[in-house]
Amino acid sequence: MMTSPSNGPGASADFDLTHYLAAKREVVNQTLEVMLGAPSAEDKLACAMKYSIMAGGKRLRPVLCLAAAETVGGNPYDALPTACALEMIHTYSLIHDDLPAMDDDQLRRGRPTCHVAFDEATAILAGDALLTLAFEQLAANANRRHVSAPKRLDIIRIVAAAAGCRGMIEGQMQDMTSEGGRLPMASLEKMHLLKTGALIRAAVKCGAILGNGSQTQIDRLDRYARSIGLAFQVTDDILNVEGDPALMGKAVGTDQHRSKTTYPALLGMAESKGLAQKLVSRALQALDIFDNRSEPLRAIAAYVVERKR
Amino acid sequence: MMTSPSNGPGASADFDLTHYLAAKREVVNQTLEVMLGAPSAEDKLACAMKYSIMAGGKRLRPVLCLAAAETVGGNPYDALPTACALEMIHTYSLIHDDLPAMDDDQLRRGRPTCHVAFDEATAILAGDALLTLAFEQLAANANRRHVSAPKRLDIIRIVAAAAGCRGMIEGQMQDMTSEGGRLPMASLEKMHLLKTGALIRAAVKCGAILGNGSQTQIDRLDRYARSIGLAFQVTDDILNVEGDPALMGKAVGTDQHRSKTTYPALLGMAESKGLAQKLVSRALQALDIFDNRSEPLRAIAAYVVERKR
Numbered sequence: 001m002m003t004s005p006s007n008g009p010g011a012s013a014d015f016d017l018t019h020y021l022a023a024k025r026e027v028v029n030q031t032l033e034v035m036l037g038a039p040s041a042e043d044k045l046a047c048a049m050k051y052s053i054m055a056g057g058k059r060l061r062p063v064l065c066l067a068a069a070e071t072v073g074g075n076p077y078d079a080l081p082t083a084c085a086l087e088m089i090h091t092y093s094l095i096h097d098d099l100p101a102m103d104d105d106q107l108r109r110g111r112p113t114c115h116v117a118f119d120e121a122t123a124i125l126a127g128d129a130l131l132t133l134a135f136e137q138l139a140a141n142a143n144r145r146h147v148s149a150p151k152r153l154d155i156i157r158i159v160a161a162a163a164g165c166r167g168m169i170e171g172q173m174q175d176m177t178s179e180g181g182r183l184p185m186a187s188l189e190k191m192h193l194l195k196t197g198a199l200i201r202a203a204v205k206c207g208a209i210l211g212n213g214s215q216t217q218i219d220r221l222d223r224y225a226r227s228i229g230l231a232f233q234v235t236d237d238i239l240n241v242e243g244d245p246a247l248m249g250k251a252v253g254t255d256q257h258r259s260k261t262t263y264p265a266l267l268g269m270a271e272s273k274g275l276a277q278k279l280v281s282r283a284l285q286a287l288d289i290f291d292n293r294s295e296p297l298r299a300i301a302a303y304v305v306e307r308k309r
Numbered sequence: 310m311m312t313s314p315s316n317g318p319g320a321s322a323d324f325d326l327t328h329y330l331a332a333k334r335e336v337v338n339q340t341l342e343v344m345l346g347a348p349s350a351e352d353k354l355a356c357a358m359k360y361s362i363m364a365g366g367k368r369l370r371p372v373l374c375l376a377a378a379e380t381v382g383g384n385p386y387d388a389l390p391t392a393c394a395l396e397m398i399h400t401y402s403l404i405h406d407d408l409p410a411m412d413d414d415q416l417r418r419g420r421p422t423c424h425v426a427f428d429e430a431t432a433i434l435a436g437d438a439l440l441t442l443a444f445e446q447l448a449a450n451a452n453r454r455h456v457s458a459p460k461r462l463d464i465i466r467i468v469a470a471a472a473g474c475r476g477m478i479e480g481q482m483q484d485m486t487s488e489g490g491r492l493p494m495a496s497l498e499k500m501h502l503l504k505t506g507a508l509i510r511a512a513v514k515c516g517a518i519l520g521n522g523s524q525t526q527i528d529r530l531d532r533y534a535r536s537i538g539l540a541f542q543v544t545d546d547i548l549n550v551e552g553d554p555a556l557m558g559k560a561v562g563t564d565q566h567r568s569k570t571t572y573p574a575l576l577g578m579a580e581s582k583g584l585a586q587k588l589v590s591r592a593l594q595a596l597d598i599f600d601n602r603s604e605p606l607r608a609i610a611a612y613v614v615e616r617k618r
Contacts, residue, residue, distance in 0.1 A: 045474055045482040096437060101429035120410035121485050124433065128405060129474035131437065135444040136469035139462045149458035153448045156465065160445035165354055165438035173354040176430050 017299035021063060028062040029054070031084045035137055048118045048126035049133075053091045055109040056249075058309070060232070060300075061086040061199060065207035067296040068221050071287075074211020078146050082155055082206045085134040089163050090199060092130035095123050097172060103258075110249030135160070147210060155206050162202035171195025175260075183261040189230065196236075197229035216289070223286035224297060228304050231279035235305045237262035238272055248309040276305040326608035330372060337371040338363070340393045344446055357427045357435035358442075362400045364418040365558075367618070369541070369609075370395040370508060374516035376605040377530050380596075383520020387455050391464055391515045394443040398472050399508060401439035404432050406481060412567075419558030444469070456519060464515050471511035480504025484569075492570040498539065505545075506538035525598070532595035533606060537613050540588035544614045546571035547581055557618040585614040 032053055039046030062083035066076040098105040098113040100120065105113050115123035138156045147155075161167055171194030178191065204225035208218045239248060240255045241264050255262045263272040283301040287294045341362055348355030371392035375385040407414040407422040409429065414422050424432035447465045456464075470476055480503030487500065513534035517527045548557060549564045550573050564571045572581040592610040596603045 044486065045479055049474065092437075096433055099433065101433060122482070124405055124408065124410060125478050125482055125485075127437075128401075128440065129478045131440055132469050132473035132478065136466060136473055139465035139469060141462075149462055152462060153450075153458055156448035157445060160441050160448060164441035164445055165358065169434050169438045169441065170354055173431070173434055176434075177353065 015295045015299055017296070017303060020296050020299070021059075021303075024063045024066055025059045027080065028059050028066075028084060028087065031080055032087065035084055035088075035133070044118065044122055045125055045129060048114055048122045049130055051111075051117060052095050052108075052114045052126060053088060053130065055111055057087070057091070057109055058307075059087060060304075061090050061203040064200065064225070064297070064300065065203040065210075067300060068204045068207030068213075068225075069211030071221065071290055071294045071297055072208050072211040072213030072217045073293060074207075074213070075146070076207075076211075079207045079210040081137055081140065082159070082210060083203070085137045085159065086199065086203050086206070088130045088134040088137070089159070089168075092127040092134070093163075093168060093172070093199075095127040095130070099123060102172075102176065103254075105250065105254070107250045131163075151209065154209065158202050158206055158209075162198040167194055167198035167202075168196075171198065178261060180259045181261070183266075185266055188261050188263070188266065192230060192233040193226070196233050197226060200229040200232065201225040220286050220289055221297075224283045224301070227279045227283035227286065228301050231276050231283065231301070232304045234263045234272055234276040234279065235307065237264055238269065238276070239307075239309070241269065244308065280305055324604045324608055326605070326612060329605050329608070330368075330612075333372045333375055334368045336389065337368050337375075337393060337396065340389055341396065344393055344397075344442070353427065353431055354434055354438060357423055357431045358439055360420075360426060361404050361417075361423045361435060362397060362439065364420055366396070366400070366418055367616075368396060369613075370399050370512040373509065373534070373606070373609065374512040374519075376609065377513045377516025377522075377534075378520030380530065380599055380603045380606055381517050381520040381522030381526045382602060383516075383522070384455070385516075385520075388516045388519040390446055390449065391468070391519060392512070394446045394468065395508065395512050395515070397439045397443040397446070398468070398477075401436040401443070402472075402477060402481070402508075404436040404439070408432060411481075411485065412563075414559065414563075416559045440472075460518065463518065467511050467515055467518075471507040476503055476507035476511075477505075480507065487570060489568045490570070492575075494575055497570050497572070497575065501539060501542040502535070505542050506535060509538040509541065510534040529595050529598055530606075533592045533610070536588045536592035536595065537610050540585050540592065540610070541613045543572045543581055543585040543588065544616065546573055547578065547585070548616075548618070550578065553617065589614055 036050050036053060037046065039050060041047065065079050065083040065086060069076045069079040094108060095114045097103050098108055099115055106116055107113065111117070114126055135156065138152070138159060163169065171191055174191040175195055183191070201222060204221050205218060208221045213221065237255065240252050240262065243252050245252050263275065267275065280301045284298055287298060345359050345362060346355065348359060350356065374388050374392035374395060378385045378388040403417060404423045406412050407417055408424055415425055416422065420426070423435055444465065447461065447468060472478065480500055483500040484504055487496070492500070510531060513530050514527060517530045522530065546564065549561050549571065552561050554561050572584065576584065589610045593607055596607060
């Protein structure tokens with residue numbers, strides 16, 4: 001299922017984001033297939049891992065990682081294993097967040113969640129195993145000729161810090177403990193900067209580093225990533241109110257049902273959409289030092305708020 | 310609470326294992342304290358992580374890692390961060406194994422399990438965060454002057470492979486799916502070689518590598534680790550029948566209650582104890598190329614089957 005995003009205000013008219021996303025997703029999916037292997041039907045753990053990761057996600061984090069490497073003039077193939085490891089970490093976080101003790105979601109990417117399709121114990125272990133496999137792949141030697149060992153350790157540190165107890169997991173913790181209460185704007189933003197923002201920033205940063213970007217380039221791309229991470233979350237909140245569940249592959253209206261603080265609840269719908277646009281503008285500004293190799297990132301910034309799923 | 314293990318058949322009479330274990334545990338605990346920090350009471354995630362990891366475990370994996378480095382003539386301090394990372398991974402696995410959807414255990418190391426002391430969502434996230442922190446520490450720069458970057462990547466690969474879907478997690482999966490049915494001996498051994506054996510072997514192997522051991526030394530230590538890993542599990546099964554819950558800090562009789570296949574159930578109690586002794590002998594044999602710097606490992610082999618908890 002392919003959406004047809006516009007090219008965004010900062011991208012040239014002849015850049016085809018739909019084609020770009022499809023091509024990048026294809027190479028990410030093929031690499032993930034190789035990394036996950038072809039499990040036999042009796043290998044329930046491997047089947048659950050593969051079921052969740054090959055469920056047709058947007059692959060936003062890996063695409064951002066590859067596009068960031070290209071933006072600084074690097075070879076995206078040097079960033080490919082890291083891009084795939086980031087998708088494993090994202091998928092593990094979804095599997096665990098969907099568990100009955102957490103968000104208790106039944107539907108994800110248009111299919112039953114992992115613990116519904118398999119069982120709760122298998123879902124916990126499949127998440128654990130995807131997280132572990134991500135680090136195994138980050139440390140693996142295959143196709144890493146052009147990346148020095150110290151740089152690979154840097155990447156592992158950045159990814160682990162973004163995914164851990166001062167990053168994504170802390171964000172999920174804040175999300176869990178804030179349910180039912182009304183968060184002030186600053187706390188809502190802080191929570192999202194951790195829960196979704198940290199891994200999105202890590203994806204862009206790792207891409208920039210693996211593409212051999214300068215410190216100035218890395219800093220600019222980090223500003224970009226911070227803005228689109230928030231824009232992504234504001235849009236998620238909007239889609240949870242206005243989205244089409246058939247397109248999104250998951251239920252809508254769940255935030256209100258759980259009394260979650262959201263941008264539309266705090267700001268109203270019109271102002272939330274304005275905020276998303278403002279964040280996209282800020283992201284595009286951060287890219288103004290780059291040449292036309294930043295077109296994919298420009299188009300993705302617009303896509304993040306225009307997407308229907 | 311300190312047991313008083315004998316020095317074992319292969320160790321000299323004046324080697325004091327009790328003192329050795331206490332000293333190594335002390336340095337491991339101090340390092341873990343630094344790695345985990347001092348969370349404020351409101352930081353529930355960090356409190357749960359610290360609650361579980363500072364609950365007074367035996368620290369078998371870190372001690373084995375440090376002792377292996379010493380056995381090959383290395384500096385155990387070079388192995389200390391890895392030793393602590395292995396304990397984080399062990400602790401995360403206990404937190405997740407204790408969850409209601411898995412073994413549903415209420416007591417661990419003499420205290421309420423993490424999901425009982427906190428809640429299920431917090432326990433899932435605390436486990437995830439300890440696993441992630443382990444890899445962050447393995448990639449961290451602090452106190453790693455003497456270990457090259459390629460070697461540190463080797464260590465991350467070994468640890469991730471041992472902990473992942475072809476190691477510890479697959480062992481737990483096999484343990485879950487075999488409950489209620491009677492496993493043949495070969496399947497029971499295979500399950501334990503994965504569930505507890507893989508991480509114990511990784512601990513010894515990493516210690517040997519970080520201590521700059523030769524390939525022959527590493528191979529011998531791997532044979533040692535394979536045998537004591539199994540001996541440890543046979544003893545666990547024996548203690549689950551005969552152990553004192555007050556000393557062990559957890560319930561006994563749980564294997565029978567869950568219709569788990571155990572060594573005593575398959576072989577009887579006397580033959581199980583014989584097997585444990587045979588495995589210890591095999592472990593000691595593997596050490597016969599080493600000088601007296603292997604005394605700690607010799608004494609630990611005996612301790613593994615003589616321990617009361």
